[in-house]
Amino acid sequence: MKKINIKKSVILMIATGFLISCSDSFLEMAPKSTISSDQLLTPENAESMAIAAYSELGNDHYTAPNSLWPYADITSGDAYKGGGGTGDIWEFNFMELFAFNTTDNPLIDQKWYRLYVGIGRANEALKVINELTADEFPNKTERQAEMRFLRAHQYFILKTMFKYIPWIDETVSGEAFKEISNKEFTDQELWDKIADEFQFAADNLPEMQTEKVG
Amino acid sequence: MDYSYASGFLISDINRTTTSQWHNLSWTWTNTLNYKLETGLHNIDVVAGTEAIKAEYESFYGSREGYVIEDPDYMFLDSGTEKILNGGSGAGNSLFSLFAKANYVYNQKYLASITVRRDGSSRFGKDNLYGTFPAFSLGWRLSEEDFMKESLPVISNLKLRAGWGITGNQEISNDAIYSIYRTDYGVDPTWVFDSGTAYDIYGSDSGSLSSGYRKIREATQFLKWEEAKQTNLGIDFGFLDQAFYGSFDYFMKETSDILIEPPYLAVKGEGGNQWVNGATLENKGWEFVLGYNKTLNNGYRTWIGDPNPDFIYGLNAVFSYKNFDLNLFFQGIQGADVYNEHKHLTDFTSIWRETNFGTRTLDAWTPTNSGSTIPMLTLTDTNNENRYSSYFIENGSYLKLRNLQIGYNVPEKVIKSLKLTSARIYVQGQNVLTFKDSKGNDQFTGVDPESPGFAYPNPTSYSIGVNLTF
Numbered sequence: 064m065k066k067i068n069i070k071k072s073v074i075l076m077i078a079t080g081f082l083i084s085c086s087d088s089f090l091e092m093a094p095k096s097t098i099s100s101d102q103l104l105t106p107e108n109a110e111s112m113a114i115a116a117y118s119e120l121g122n123d124h125y126t127a128p129n130s131l132w133p134y135a136d137i138t139s140g141d142a143y144k145g146g147g148g149t150g151d152i153w154e155f156n157f158m159e160l161f162a163f164n165t166t167d168n169p170l171i172d173q174k175w176y177r178l179y180v181g182i183g184r185a186n187e188a189l190k191v192i193n194e195l196t197a198d199e200f201p202n203k204t205e206r207q208a209e210m211r212f213l214r215a216h217q218y219f220i221l222k223t224m225f226k227y228i229p230w231i232d233e234t235v236s237g238e239a240f241k242e243i244s245n246k247e248f249t250d251q252e253l254w255d256k257i258a259d260e261f262q263f264a265a266d267n268l269p270e271m272q273t274e275k276v277g
Numbered sequence: 278m279d280y281s282y283a284s285g286f287l288i289s290d291i292n293r294t295t296t297s298q299w300h301n302l303s304w305t306w307t308n309t310l311n312y313k314l315e316t317g318l319h320n321i322d323v324v325a326g327t328e329a330i331k332a333e334y335e336s337f338y339g340s341r342e343g344y345v346i347e348d349p350d351y352m353f354l355d356s357g358t359e360k361i362l363n364g365g366s367g368a369g370n371s372l373f374s375l376f377a378k379a380n381y382v383y384n385q386k387y388l389a390s391i392t393v394r395r396d397g398s399s400r401f402g403k404d405n406l407y408g409t410f411p412a413f414s415l416g417w418r419l420s421e422e423d424f425m426k427e428s429l430p431v432i433s434n435l436k437l438r439a440g441w442g443i444t445g446n447q448e449i450s451n452d453a454i455y456s457i458y459r460t461d462y463g464v465d466p467t468w469v470f471d472s473g474t475a476y477d478i479y480g481s482d483s484g485s486l487s488s489g490y491r492k493i494r495e496a497t498q499f500l501k502w503e504e505a506k507q508t509n510l511g512i513d514f515g516f517l518d519q520a521f522y523g524s525f526d527y528f529m530k531e532t533s534d535i536l537i538e539p540p541y542l543a544v545k546g547e548g549g550n551q552w553v554n555g556a557t558l559e560n561k562g563w564e565f566v567l568g569y570n571k572t573l574n575n576g577y578r579t580w581i582g583d584p585n586p587d588f589i590y591g592l593n594a595v596f597s598y599k600n601f602d603l604n605l606f607f608q609g610i611q612g613a614d615v616y617n618e619h620k621h622l623t624d625f626t627s628i629w630r631e632t633n634f635g636t637r638t639l640d641a642w643t644p645t646n647s648g649s650t651i652p653m654l655t656l657t658d659t660n661n662e663n664r665y666s667s668y669f670i671e672n673g674s675y676l677k678l679r680n681l682q683i684g685y686n687v688p689e690k691v692i693k694s695l696k697l698t699s700a701r702i703y704v705q706g707q708n709v710l711t712f713k714d715s716k717g718n719d720q721f722t723g724v725d726p727e728s729p730g731f732a733y734p735n736p737t738s739y740s741i742g743v744n745l746t747f
Contacts, residue, residue: 089329090406092399094452095367097459098490108490111460115474115489122471149658150621150628176543177470183546187492229544240542240549 103191106200112188113206116213119181126152127174133158134174134224178221182231185214189233208267215260222253230256280347292344293360294352299336305329322380330372337365370451371399388416398447401500402454408502412442414509434515434522439508446503449536453552456496460488472547492548500552505532523565530560600688606680609712615673617723618730624651624668624722627658637722650718671714673726678710701744708737 103112123129133155136142144155154170157163188210197203214232221228229243230253248256279293309326341357376394391413397406419425420435463473475486507530515522534554541549592607621628623635641651652662684703692700711734713721725734 087397087403087406089331089373090371090397090399092369092371092451094455094457095369096365097452097455097457097493100456100458100496103458103490111474111487111489113489114476114478114487115491117478118474118476118489121476122466122473124466124470127470148629148632153628172543176546179544180546183548184491186546188489231544231546240545243544 104194106195109188109191109195109200109206112184112191113210116181116184116188116210119184120213120216122180123177126170127177131220133170175221175225178217178224179231181217182214182221185210185217186231186233186235189214193233204267205269208264211260212264212268215257215264218257218260222257226250228253278349278352291342292347292352293340293342294344294354294357295338295340296354297336297338299334301332301334303330303332318384320380320382323378325377326375328372328374328376331369332371333367333369335365335367337363339363368451369399372447373397386418386421388414388418390414392442396445396447396502398502400447400449400451400453401502402498404498405501408445408504410443410445410504412440412444414438414440414442431516432514433518434513436513438511438513440510441508442506444505444507446505446536449500449538449552452494453536453538454497454500455494456548457493458490458548459493460490462486462488492546493550494548495551497551497553499554500536501534501554503532503534503536503554505530507531526564528560528562528564532558532560600686602682602684602686604680604682604684605678607676608679609674609676611674613673613726614670615721615726615729617669617671617721619723619732620669620671621662622732625658625662626654627656628662671721671723671726671729672717673721673729674714675721675726676712677708677727678706679708681706681709697745697747699744699746703742703744704739705742706737706739708735 098108102108120129132142133144137144137155137159138161144152144159146152149156152170154168157168189207192200192203192206192210195203200206218228218230225245227245227250229245230248231240231243235243278295279291281290281292282288306329307326308328309324312321312323314321339354340362341354341360343357343359344352345356345358346352374394374396376392378392379390381389392411394410396408396410399406415438417437418435419437420432425432425435461472461474463471463475472491473488474491475488478487507528509526509528511524511526513522513524535556535558536552537555538550538552539555541551590609590611592605594603594605596603622632623637624641626634626638637651638654640646640649642649642653682703682705684701687700687702692698711725711727713726715721721729723729724732727735
């Protein structure tokens with residue numbers, strides 16, 4: 064370059080300015096159509112979380128039904144599996160025959176998971192409800208009692224199906240899940256814990272639910 | 278549009294119209310500055326620039342049922358009388374990059390190149406928005422050296438290359454780093470689990486349901502760019518004025534911090550998913566390309582592939598004669614094991630009773646047909662025949678004629694009068710032929726080894742085309 068053209072240099076500098084002008088805020092993209100755990104900490108959302116926990120009572124699928132017919136009615140001889148043949152949900156077929164009852168039966172794992180989903184919903188609701196004060200959320204104790212009842216209901220089914228189960232409550236998070244053993248409590252201790260949850264609910268809920276929520 | 282129907286015992290009296298709209302808009306803003314310098318035997322080329330990309334997606338739909346007349350002219354949403362539904366969603370991501378590249382060539386023989394990129398993505402947390410990706414390569418055109426030109430003129434091209442670089446990957450969900458909850462008004466629970474969050478808490482038995490939220494994902498603040506480091510060494514060569522040509526490459530690639538969303542402990546319940554930089558992968562291989570060029574417009578190339586689990590090969594042949602040209606492309610894999618799920622239905626009568634069975638069962642083992650490897654017919658499954666077993670593992674090797682094209686270039690005298698500079702008519706076929714392993718113990722018994730679990734082969738298609746240049 065022999066001569067430095069002033070006009071070109073100015074244009075060059077402005078262009079360079081544009082080049083580096085994008086700041087970090089350009090790279091912030093909020094998630095769409097979702098709500099974060101902080102946004103949930105309001106009394107209205109506490110009610111919503113409780114509703115979600117109730118909702119799980121009715122969520123099932125024929126591969127892991129809430130009626131529990133494969134785990135009790137079929138195995139006790141009260142019912143046949145039915146369906147389109149022995150290959151139609153073969154996992155229940157072998158439970159019916161008490162043959163090939165291996166520990167990796169996928170639908171037993173499915174039921175285990177769905178029961179913990181139910182427990183998880185109650186725990187998520189409790190996480191929100193526990194954070195609110197009684198002033199902000201007048202029904203706090205009653206909702207806690209309801210959530211603990213729902214959770215104990217799921218645990219009861221888990222206990223009858225699996226005997227030794229990890230006890231997960233609303234204080235568990237992150238890496239702590241890996242540390243909890245299913246043998247932490249004895250058979251009787253687990254029954255006692257479930258009974259305590261039902262007792263708390265009995266002590267803190269009215270005989271007749273006359274209140275219309277919200 | 279869905280219409281009501283009655284077919285045998287299958288009856289549905291529902292009619293429905295669903296109208297939906299979605300769009301995906303993205304803009305890219307690129308600025309580059311280029312500087313070239315040539316002095317004596319030096320040749321320098323420098324580029325610097327920035328690039329910003331933003332993409333946004335939005336969709337919505339409306340639907341209604343209960344149309345009095347089942348006719349497309351009538352079935353617009355306003356005329357629907359029942360089950361008014363709607364939905365919508367959105368997503369977006371953005372990228373910002375700074376990059377610079379410099380190329381240097383000395384005396385047409387010695388080559389060096391260096392690149393640096395700094396990319397930022399909205400998908401990663403504040404601490405890890407950016408990744409830096411450098412790369413460089415060196416080359417030496419041996420064939421241009423005087424001693425080569427004088428002593429070995431038969432070598433028309435000989436070039437040594439070495440390169441190293443890092444590239445990044447950010448292909449994850451747009452909201453991968455956030456802990457998110459969603460409301461879920463429930464799905465049709467016939468085939469998938471109902472994961473709904475709505476409940477008739479008032480016990481009113483009518484009206485709209487209140488709904489809650491369920492957890493979809495667990496947050497992470499540690500997520501960062503996935504990186505692939507690759508080293509490449511290669512030789513390009515050619516003899517007799519490029520009549521024979523080829524290249525040999527050896528590469529070593531290590532991909533680290535691979536972004537995955539692994540399975541998690543069931544006791545976490547819903548939303549235990551979390552994106553992590555969880556895996557590392559190492560790839561090593563060599564690639565050999567050989568070609569032959571005949572002046573009569575007749576050439577072919579063969580690829581011999583990387584002998585890791587699969588051995589992949591291809592053959593491309595081009596022939597031309599007068600105004601006709603023929604193009605053939607064969608592709609195949611050798612030595613791949615595939616799992617033929619369809620064999621449950623073709624070989625067994627005990628798994629899915631009261632259904633049709635495949636014709637292979639006619640050749641099942643009997644005391645008079647003892648050479649057959651197909652199990653004896655029975656209606657009772659006492660061995661859980663549905664399980665994964667080596668019986669279903671077959672040889673998935675195949676050779677396919679992927680592309681066959683015959684073309685004809687219309688002669689000049691004809692097209693000149695039509696004011697065209699060129700015209701070509703062609704007939705093309707894809708997936709025209711399939712060869713599979715049909716002998717031996719692990720012969721492939723299904724229809725198409727490329728899609729082992731399916732009853733249908735990959736489709737063959739034929740097309741006719743015309744290319745016109747004005």
